[in-house]
Amino acid sequence: MVSSFYSIGVLILILAHLILPLLLFFIKEKYARCYSIIIGSLIGAFSIFLSLSFYYNPDINLFTFNLNLFGLDYKFRIDNFNYSLILLNGLITFAFPLATHIKEREKDFYILSFLVMLGTAGLFLTQNMILFVLFYELASVPMYFLIANWGTLGLTPFRKVEPKYAAMKLFIYLQLGGILVMLGFIILHSLVFPNDLFSNWNFSDYENILKVKGNLVDADLAKVLFVLFFIAFGIEAALVPFHTWLPDGHSAAPSSISMILAGILLKMGTYGILRIPFVFFNEALTSLSLIIIFWGLINMFWGAFNAYRQIDFKYLIAYSSISHMGVVFMGLGANNDLGVSAAIFQMVSHGLISAVMFSVAGSFQYRANTRILDDYGGLLRVMPFIGAILVFASMANLGLPGLSGFVAELIGISASLKAIYSNHLKIIFLLGSLSAIFITTVYVISLLEKVLYKKINPNYYQLKDAYWDEKLHLTVLALFILILGIYPRLIMDLSNLIKIKQIIGL
Amino acid sequence: MDILFKLFPETILTVSIIFNTLIISISKNVKELKNAFLLVFIFSIFFAIASLFFQLYFVANENEIIDLSLILNNIMIYSISSFEIVSKMMLSIVSIIIAFIVSVYFYVNKLEYEHRYFKLEYLPLFLTVLLGSFVLVSAEDLLTFLIGFELVAIPSYFVIALDNKNKVSLEGSIKYFLIGSISTISIILGILIFYIFNGSFLYSTNLNNLNLISLKVGFLFILIGIILKLAVFPFSFWIQDAYYASKTPYLLLISTLPKYSVVLALIKMLSYIQDGYFKILLSVLAVLSIVMGVFWALAENDIKKIIAYSTVFNMGFILIPFTGFSFHLEQKIYVLSLINFYVFQYILSTILILGVLLYLEEKYDTTDMLKLKGVLANNKVLSFFLIVGLLSVAGLPPTIGFIAKFFVLAFSYKFNPILVIIAIVFSVASLYYYYRITKELYVEKEFNLTTNLSSLDFSFKNSFLYYVSLFSVSILLIILGLLPYFITGTFYFITYTNIKF
Numbered sequence A: 001m002v003s004s005f006y007s008i009g010v011l012i013l014i015l016a017h018l019i020l021p022l023l024l025f026f027i028k029e030k031y032a033r034c035y036s037i038i039i040g041s042l043i044g045a046f047s048i049f050l051s052l053s054f055y056y057n058p059d060i061n062l063f064t065f066n067l068n069l070f071g072l073d074y075k076f077r078i079d080n081f082n083y084s085l086i087l088l089n090g091l092i093t094f095a096f097p098l099a100t101h102i103k104e105r106e107k108d109f110y111i112l113s114f115l116v117m118l119g120t121a122g123l124f125l126t127q128n129m130i131l132f133v134l135f136y137e138l139a140s141v142p143m144y145f146l147i148a149n150w151g152t153l154g155l156t157p158f159r160k161v162e163p164k165y166a167a168m169k170l171f172i173y174l175q176l177g178g179i180l181v182m183l184g185f186i187i188l189h190s191l192v193f194p195n196d197l198f199s200n201w202n203f204s205d206y207e208n209i210l211k212v213k214g215n216l217v218d219a220d221l222a223k224v225l226f227v228l229f230f231i232a233f234g235i236e237a238a239l240v241p242f243h244t245w246l247p248d249g250h251s252a253a254p255s256s257i258s259m260i261l262a263g264i265l266l267k268m269g270t271y272g273i274l275r276i277p278f279v280f281f282n283e284a285l286t287s288l289s290l291i292i293i294f295w296g297l298i299n300m301f302w303g304a305f306n307a308y309r310q311i312d313f314k315y316l317i318a319y320s321s322i323s324h325m326g327v328v329f330m331g332l333g334a335n336n337d338l339g340v341s342a343a344i345f346q347m348v349s350h351g352l353i354s355a356v357m358f359s360v361a362g363s364f365q366y367r368a369n370t371r372i373l374d375d376y377g378g379l380l381r382v383m384p385f386i387g388a389i390l391v392f393a394s395m396a397n398l399g400l401p402g403l404s405g406f407v408a409e410l411i412g413i414s415a416s417l418k419a420i421y422s423n424h425l426k427i428i429f430l431l432g433s434l435s436a437i438f439i440t441t442v443y444v445i446s447l448l449e450k451v452l453y454k455k456i457n458p459n460y461y462q463l464k465d466a467y468w469d470e471k472l473h474l475t476v477l478a479l480f481i482l483i484l485g486i487y488p489r490l491i492m493d494l495s496n497l498i499k500i501k502q503i504i505g506l
Numbered sequence B: 001m002d003i004l005f006k007l008f009p010e011t012i013l014t015v016s017i018i019f020n021t022l023i024i025s026i027s028k029n030v031k032e033l034k035n036a037f038l039l040v041f042i043f044s045i046f047f048a049i050a051s052l053f054f055q056l057y058f059v060a061n062e063n064e065i066i067d068l069s070l071i072l073n074n075i076m077i078y079s080i081s082s083f084e085i086v087s088k089m090m091l092s093i094v095s096i097i098i099a100f101i102v103s104v105y106f107y108v109n110k111l112e113y114e115h116r117y118f119k120l121e122y123l124p125l126f127l128t129v130l131l132g133s134f135v136l137v138s139a140e141d142l143l144t145f146l147i148g149f150e151l152v153a154i155p156s157y158f159v160i161a162l163d164n165k166n167k168v169s170l171e172g173s174i175k176y177f178l179i180g181s182i183s184t185i186s187i188i189l190g191i192l193i194f195y196i197f198n199g200s201f202l203y204s205t206n207l208n209n210l211n212l213i214s215l216k217v218g219f220l221f222i223l224i225g226i227i228l229k230l231a232v233f234p235f236s237f238w239i240q241d242a243y244y245a246s247k248t249p250y251l252l253l254i255s256t257l258p259k260y261s262v263v264l265a266l267i268k269m270l271s272y273i274q275d276g277y278f279k280i281l282l283s284v285l286a287v288l289s290i291v292m293g294v295f296w297a298l299a300e301n302d303i304k305k306i307i308a309y310s311t312v313f314n315m316g317f318i319l320i321p322f323t324g325f326s327f328h329l330e331q332k333i334y335v336l337s338l339i340n341f342y343v344f345q346y347i348l349s350t351i352l353i354l355g356v357l358l359y360l361e362e363k364y365d366t367t368d369m370l371k372l373k374g375v376l377a378n379n380k381v382l383s384f385f386l387i388v389g390l391l392s393v394a395g396l397p398p399t400i401g402f403i404a405k406f407f408v409l410a411f412s413y414k415f416n417p418i419l420v421i422i423a424i425v426f427s428v429a430s431l432y433y434y435y436r437i438t439k440e441l442y443v444e445k446e447f448n449l450t451t452n453l454s455s456l457d458f459s460f461k462n463s464f465l466y467y468v469s470l471f472s473v474s475i476l477l478i479i480l481g482l483l484p485y486f487i488t489g490t491f492y493f494i495t496y497t498n499i500k501f
Helices: A005-026 A029-056 A083-098 A106-125 A129-150 A163-192 A203-212 A219-236 A245-252 A255-275 A282-309 A313-334 A337-368 A384-398 A404-419 A423-453 A458-462 A468-486 A497-504 B008-026 B030-060 B082-108 B122-138 B142-161 B167-198 B203-207 B213-230 B239-245 B248-254 B257-270 B276-298 B303-324 B329-364 B380-394 B400-412 B417-443 B464-482 B484-497
Strands: A064-069 A072-077 B070-072 B076-078
Touching (some): A005 A029, A005 A106, A072 A106, A083 A255, A083 A337, A106 A129, A129 A163, A129 B417, A163 A203, A163 A219, A163 B400, A163 B417, A245 A313, A255 A313, A282 A404, A282 A423, A337 A404, A337 A497, A384 A423, B076 B142, B082 B122, B082 B248, B082 B329, B082 B484, B122 B142, B122 B248, B142 B257, B167 B203, B167 B239, B203 B257, B213 B276, B239 B248, B248 B257, B248 B303, B248 B329, B257 B329, B276 B303, B303 B400, B303 B417, B329 B380, B329 B484, B380 B417, B464 B484
Antiparallel strands (some): A064 A072
16 A cells, blocks of 8 residues: 555545635635645645655655545556646646735635635646546636636637626536547447446556457447547636636636646646547557648637737637646647657646746736726836746746747647648648748737837826735746746656556557 | 344334324424424434445355345245345435425525415325335335336325315316326236236246236236336326426425336336347337427426426437346346436435525426526536536536446447437437527526516525535535546446345
């Protein structure tokens, strides 16, 4: 059951996510934020510690916690798939209480948002299908209440978006994804263990059986199952025809919840694709590779194109998120060594960048009481710190060398090029992705121009620059963007396909 | 075996019904005897559970199959095997939870005797329904089944009419009575056909062999009678009126025990059927119930009516595992225990929702969610209970409702994938109306209902036990949801140790 200090650490990480926030019930309303900041920092530091100790000591047996209760394995493990996402999860857990500007019903707010963090951390760590679905729902159900209760009005060029509408839309979409995942698990179970009434639902059992009896699932069925899982998780990861919940949800949510949504919740979907269909039906992927790469390209292009048209700050960041998730799909579709690294690297990099940008958007909204881009102007002069951070994050967003966004895009595109064999398609792909990157540059620069450099609105002269809490979490997140940019081996070393195949035994 | 040992729970219940009725009839001043009355009630159910536990221990600890059944000249079999004992235990546990919630709300908390709608006669009627459920579960022949069925049904009509100053309740009671009579007539007709052809009332002689078309028709009559009671789709037209007419404490009774016991009797009957037609018929009814339950509930604003339609939906879900029913022993027991578990968890979650509704209806005299906008926005505890209950009914983790739905679907997929996919799609659709309830009651902020009808204040201090009972139910739902094989395994393995049929 317990093999090392680290395996107890994994258990403690889950329990800390569960128990520390529940103590909020006994804390007075006015100390709720203070307490949340403390426990967020503790949990965040512990996650970063565990993830870095896995980096320096990459032995999954040390990091496995397994407890069998009444016939179900409560198995949690840090491995090459998820150690970087645990790092990201820790950083967001640390950052979001510091970025919160909520003033009413604070206790409810923090309890619900820590429940989301429990769901995401558990989903990344668990090795069991029932627990996987459980944590998936735990992460998506409180989102409804968080957005509907504390949300603000969003604005697109065409319509206004009420928070309750956005919350219900998000909830229904995420439930659809969750229930499709459940359907996929049920089909998988009926194929692999047809006569097992009390089965264990462990990933490893399915991996072993699918590996030994390769003919258990025939090629066409494997393709169908791959597509089912891809779409099911793609709904959560903002795959293009199913992405419309994401901009509405992001812009309606309070900014710290947007940080969680973009930083972690989107990664649940891509991690799910990586962990389940990518591993279980890897042969099916080889024939679908091209479709998925181009699907990713469409995602990238569509997100960038829509981001350019937006008038609301948060809508712009949300569409840029969709654009960046395209790189993850490309990397997964490429199905080669670089591709998986690119996908995982982009998950972490995009999590950090979008968290910083949403936090900045939240700070602007808190001070200037608007999110319309044309209402801002010249804010760099009154808020030099936040402005500088916004410039930094935007540069990372458009892929400036030396920052994390560049590495992800570079290896993502080169991995996809390696996986495309036809020369014509290579040229089309290259043109498409480069024009998407070009559009990204255009909207990022125009964003900076509108927000920071135009003539200043006279109402905004008295606005304050960042407080200590904003300074703290923005600096830490920006530091990690820089670290990943100049030392990408932190993720690339362990998350490549060879290492992953060794674990799974593909 | 001593007959007193076999029938001890039923005897306890009968004696306490007589005792309670006597108290009511002889006492002029019930106020003084109220607590003694309650004590008799709670203790009788506790005794019933204790004796059932003793029987279970006895049955499950022997190597050879021990039969506690009472057999009377091949006319009547009153069967007591591990399946019946477990089911009766769960029925008793459900009824003690309901009784506790209602009692601490109306007996301990409220000081005056003359309540607006709550009457003391509730408790003996409740015990009669419980006794009827015991008989219904143990029945192994059609006559005993009929007796149990009527014992469950007749008190339910009275219970709705207990609120006798309300015309809606009286009307609902009459409607429910008419529907109940039709279902009884249908069942009696079926029994007659079986008796004419086979000369016997036993399940084993009658249901094993449905070769003749007349016998099929006979079983169809019985099935119609039963699903009329369960409100499966084509016969579910009455349920919203009956639920709307009954006040919440009475709804807590009529929506739980009769449903549970009739489902148990139905699965016992179906476990004898070898005919493939009924499997197809049941899966068609399951699809129709699931679809129509969702469609009706989408447009509804009254919480009681939504619960009624969600009952229709869940009765459809209960019929799904029958597609995987076979005479392979392990699979048969698995289906029986799965359905038993499903109904048990559904009833627990319904109790939690109705427990919150008990407070809302008593205080504001309405269950329309548009009139109750934002009532729970500042009441964290009750909104927690309501959200847990709704999550469980909707089948979302980390509650037990998710586990039940997941196991039902995972088991049935390899037998009937289309049915499972339809059920999954409509489960997503059903989330909409469950979440509308939380939206209106918890998320909305404007609350203008100033007409506070109750003269009694409902502070945390004098309703401590009410909160504790609801809290324990909600924690039970979550903990059982986190230990999925604990309760399903319990149902399965206890049934497996001593299965008779």
